[in-house]
Amino acid sequence: MxxxxxxxxxxxxxxxxxxxxxxxxxxxxxxxxxxxxxxxxxxxxxxxxxxxxxxxxxxxxxxxxxxxxxxxxxxxxxxxxxxxxxxxxxxxxxxxxxxxxxxSRLAAQRDALADCLEKLPGDQRELVLAAYAPGASIQNVADRSGRTVAAFYQWLHRIRGRLMNCTHRALKAEGLS
The missing domain is CATH 1.10.1740 (Rna Polymerase Sigma Factor; Chain: A)
Known part of the structure; x- marks a missing residue:
């Protein structure tokens, strides 16, 4: 070449x-x-x-x-x-x-979500990513987090809410909401 x-x-x-x-x-x-x-x-x-x-x-x-x-x-x-x-x-x-x-709207949403994920403390970010990894076992991720499966789902629900709010704020700041 x-x-x-x-x-x-x-x-x-x-x-x-x-x-x-x-x-x-x-x-x-x-x-x-x-x-x-x-x-x-x-x-x-x-x-x-x-x-x-x-x-x-x-x-x-x-x-x-x-x-x-x-x-x-x-x-x-x-x-x-x-x-x-x-x-x-x-x-x-x-x-x-x-x-x-x-x-373009979807790309902005992906970028905003990636930025919001980066703002999470490292251990929280790792758990969120592990929960959504292909073939992930919630039981294993919950065990890794030191929570029961039910408690992990509650924690994950709160984190998703924070990520959604963060993403909406970022898109609104860019005039894309």
Whole structure:
């Protein structure tokens, strides 16, 4: 790989890594399951890389990637149309369009929540993240916290309320509420 290819590769990885959670969330709203979104994301990553040279302005990466993600997801859904759980294409077009329009608001919410999580004391943040980790056992997390399961759920409910209030305040301060 020569220097130019190496720079292109580095730029692509930087842009893709920064935008991958938003693209994944967008795709997740279009396809039925998380596994489906993982399958579609693999295809999207390959197409994005293959067509990366067509992108003229790196600042336009997210809308460009969303466009590709939309076509890949709709194509995947068309291929799966035999499944009764798949929505009609016109409905999917509406969902895709509304999802694109909502992305900036959702990104602001994700950023605000991440900032609010960072404000929690480390031990509390670790317990919240552990409770919502894939495959987490509330019993194990409650034991780790030194609480009963019932007491842990009460504590988690209070923390979620604090996070929600913090997130709302942050969004309101940015004029996004």
């Amino acid at each position: 020569d220097e130019k290819e190496s720079e292109t590769h580095a730029l692509f990885l930087t842009l893709f890594t920064a935008n991958e959670p938003a693209i994944r969330a967008y795709v997740r709203r279009l396809v039925p399951t998380r596994q489906d979104s993982a399958d579609v994301m693999q295809s999207i990553a390959l197409v994005l890389w293959r067509k990366f040279e067509e992108l003229r302005n790196p600042e336009e990466f997210r809308p460009w990637a969303f466009g590709i993600a939309r076509y890949e997801a709709l194509g995947w859904l068309r291929d799966k149309a035999r499944n009764r759980l798949v929505l009609a294409e016109d409905v999917l077009e509406v969902v895709a369009e509304e999802s694109s329009q909502q992305e």
